[in-house]
Amino acid sequence: MSEKKEKLDEQKQEEEDLFKDIEDWLNLDEEEETVSFKCMDCGCIDQVPTYIIGEFSYDLEEGEEVELECPECNGTLREAKESPEVKE
């Protein structure tokens, strides 16, 4: 492999990295998916990014729910699930 070709490959790699950055930026909305969490104490709703939930659910036992701390009152935030009774 000649030195010149290596240089070209390096340049190409940089361009690819740049495109990847732009792609990431365009996909930001998709990647920043959030889940509604509701405080059991004050009732406030907090939008929690799914990657945070993933981190918290990592060491949960089966059947346990992720519980977060409410930013308003330090109470318990739980996932605000849509009521299944609404379905027809």
Ligand SMILES: [Zn+2]
């Ligand atoms: Zn609260």
